[in-house]
Amino acid sequence: MTRPARFRLDAAGHLGAVDHEDSRADLSWNPLRGWQANGMEAAAQALLDLYLPISSATAERPITIAHLGQSLDGFIATPSGDSSFVTGPENILHLHRLRALCDAVVVGAGTVRADNPRLTTRLVAGRNPVRVILDPACRLSPVLSVFNDRQAETLRVCAMGNAAAYAPPAAGECLLEVTTDETGLDLSELMRALRARGYQRVLVEGGGVTVSSFLQAGLIDRLHIAVAPVLIGDGRPALRLPPQGRLQDCLRLRHRIYQSGNDILFDCDLRSPVDASVANPLRPGSFQRVL
Ligand SMILES: NC(=O)c1ccc[n+]([C@@H]2O[C@H](COP(=O)([O-])OP(=O)(O)OC[C@H]3O[C@@H](n4cnc5c(N)ncnc54)[C@H](OP(=O)(O)O)[C@@H]3O)[C@@H](O)[C@H]2O)c1
Numbered sequence: 001m002t003r004p005a006r007f008r009l010d011a012a013g014h015l016g017a018v019d020h021e022d023s024r025a026d027l028s029w030n031p032l033r034g035w036q037a038n039g040m041e042a043a044a045q046a047l048l049d050l051y052l053p054i055s056s057a058t059a060e061r062p063i064t065i066a067h068l069g070q071s072l073d074g075f076i077a078t079p080s081g082d083s084s085f086v087t088g089p090e091n092i093l094h095l096h097r098l099r100a101l102c103d104a105v106v107v108g109a110g111t112v113r114a115d116n117p118r119l120t121t122r123l124v125a126g127r128n129p130v131r132v133i134l135d136p137a138c139r140l141s142p143v144l145s146v147f148n149d150r151q152a153e154t155l156r157v158c159a160m161g162n163a164a165a166y167a168p169p170a171a172g173e174c175l176l177e178v179t180t181d182e183t184g185l186d187l188s189e190l191m192r193a194l195r196a197r198g199y200q201r202v203l204v205e206g207g208g209v210t211v212s213s214f215l216q217a218g219l220i221d222r223l224h225i226a227v228a229p230v231l232i233g234d235g236r237p238a239l240r241l242p243p244q245g246r247l248q249d250c251l252r253l254r255h256r257i258y259q260s261g262n263d264i265l266f267d268c269d270l271r272s273p274v275d276a277s278v279a280n281p282l283r284p285g286s287f288q289r290v291l
Contacts (some may be wrong), residue, residue, distance in 0.1 A: 046258060049256060049267075050256075050258065050267060051097065051101065053222060053269075054098070054101045054102070054201055054222070055101055057200050057201050058200065059195075059198075059200055062195060062200040062201065062202075063200070063201055063202070063221045063222060064191065064202045064203075064204065064214070064219055064220055064221050064222075065098065065102070065201075065202070065203055065204070065220070065221065065222040065223070065224065066203075066204040066205075066211045066214060066215065066220045066222070066223050066224065067095060067098060067203065067204070067205055067206070067211075067223075067224040067225075067226070068206055068207075068208065068211055068224075068225055068226070068238050068239070069083075069085070069086045069087035069091055069095075069226045069228060069263070070086060070225060070226070070227055070228070070238040071086055071227075071228055071230045071231060071232040072227060072228070072229060072230065072231055073231050073232060073233065074237060074238050074239075075232040075233075075234070075235040075236060075237055075238060076206065076207055076208050076235075076236050076237070076238050077114070077207070077232075077235050077236040078232060078235040078236075079234060079235045079236070081110075081113075081114035081115075081236065083114070083115065083207075083236070084115075086228050086230065086232075087226045087228045087260075087261075087263045088228065088260070088261040088262050088263055089261065090260045090261035090263065091226040091228075091260050091261065091263050091265065092123065093123050093124065094224075094226070094260060094265065095205070096121055096122060096123035096124050096126075097124050097126075098203050098205075098224070099119070099120070099121045099126070099128070099129050099203060099205075100121040100124050100125070100126025100127065100129075101126070101201060101203075102129045102201040102202060102203040103129055103130060103198065103199035103200060103201050103202065104129050104130040104131075104132050104155075104194055104199040104201075104202045104203070105119050105129040105130070105131055105132065105202075105203045105204075105205050106132040106133075106134065106202060106203065106204045106205065106210065106214075107119065107131075107132075107133060107134070107204075107205050107206055107207070107210060108133075108134045108206065108207055108209055108210035109133065109134060109135045109136075109139065109140055110207050110209060110210075110236075111205075111206050111207045111210070112133055112135070112140055112144055112146060113140060113144075114207075116144050116145050117145070117146070118145050118146070118149060118151060119131045119146060119152070119205070120151045120152060128151055128152035129152065129203065130152055130153045130154070130155060130197075130199065131146045131152055131153070131154040131155065132154075132155045132157060132190075132194065132202075133146060133154065133155070133156050133157065134157050134185060134210060135156050135157065135158055136157075136158055136159040136162065136180070136184060136185055137158065137159065137162055138156065138158045138162050138163065138165060138166035138175075140156070142169070142170035142173075143170075146172075146173075147169075147170035147172055147173045148170055148171070148172055149172065150171070150172045153172075153174065154172055154173040154174070155173070155174050155175075155176050156169065156173050156174070156175050156176070157176045157177075157178055157185060157190060158175065158176070158177055158178070159177070159178065159179075159180045159185060160177045160178065160179045160180065161177070162177070163175045163177050176190075176193060178190050178193070183213060183216070183217070184213060187213060187214055187217045187219055188217060188219065191219055204220065207236060208236055208237050208238045208239060208240060209240075211223075211238075211239060212239050212240045212241060215239065215241065216241055216242070220270055221269075221270055221271050222267065222268065222269060222270065222271075223253070223266075223267075223268040223270060224265060224266070224267055224268075225238070225239075225265070225266045225268070226260060226263045226264070226265045226266075227263060227264045227265075227266070228262065228263045229262055229263075252274045253266075253268035253269070253270065253274065254268065254269045254270075254272045254273065254274050255267060255268040255269065256269075
């Protein structure tokens with residue numbers, strides 16, 4: 001009898017073949033029954049549910065995933081832009097896994113200006129994604145880390161016609177011009193350009209303005225919102241979408257919920273229609289204690 005192949009999900013979320021027993025997050029493939037979790041089954045299954053849709057993306061079925069870590073009252077940073085850190089270390093690790101799984105990471109100019117981030121994969125094994133910076137007017141200083149540290153390729157995305165005003169690019173960056181529409185940069189055109197470069201897994205990492213614009217353009221397949229038990233009061237908002245008059249017209253999302261340290265992670269699947277059970281959240285007996 002042929003033994004089923006054995007696989008393990010590593011810290012970066014990659015599925016790899018293993019030749020030894022590992023009871024922590026060990027998965028096996030059975031041709032009849034599909035993926036099976038061994039050892040700590042619930043933990044392994046959770047990792048599989050969370051990361052497999054990303055790691056299994058292909059050129060035929062690419063994926064764009066967005067992530068935000070927000071307060072209970074819906075903010076991602078204080079008014080001054082301080083966001084270190086809204087969520088706990090477990091969610092930061094999750095974010096690095098997402099970077100390791102993705103070919104490219106997109107952030108807005110506001111985030112680069114406020115944080116001077118590196119956007120590299122440091123907490124887990126894995127490649128650094130290509131950094132895609134939305135800077136329509138080419139206003140970001142070329143001395144910022146993403147343009148200089150040479151840890152990964154950086155693509156500065158500006159509005160058509162603005163690249164000429166910005167010359168020459170910093171040593172570690174490429175410029176990409178995109179047409180604009182009434183909402184700003186044409187994000188559909190940007191996504192086509194990224195796919196053409198072979199970036200099939202794209203992470204939109206923030207901030208709120210950027211994730212909201214991708215969501216509004218219908219370009220997000222998977223939305224990860226980590227909610228931390230902190231009240232910021234006022235500051236940089238997480239998602240902002242055009243208002244709806246009726247609650248029934250608002251977007252209800254098919255989702256799974258994960259506990260991640262003290263945070264609750266919502267993994268929303270925007271490709272699938274809403275789960276009917278979500279429409280009536282107050283069914284008797286529907287509460288479950290997760291902590
Ligand atoms: N907690 C978290 O998960 C998290 C994640 C990331 C960032 N942050 C924090 O969030 C804050 C920044 O977020 P934010 O929402 O204020 O700004 P942001 O989304 O980082 O950047 C917004 C800017 O990016 C450009 N941009 C984004 N989408 C565009 C589009 N469709 N068309 C044209 N330009 C576009 C515009 O640049 P121009 O202004 O040049 O036009 C826009 O003003 C920082 O304080 C950062 O620390 C928190």
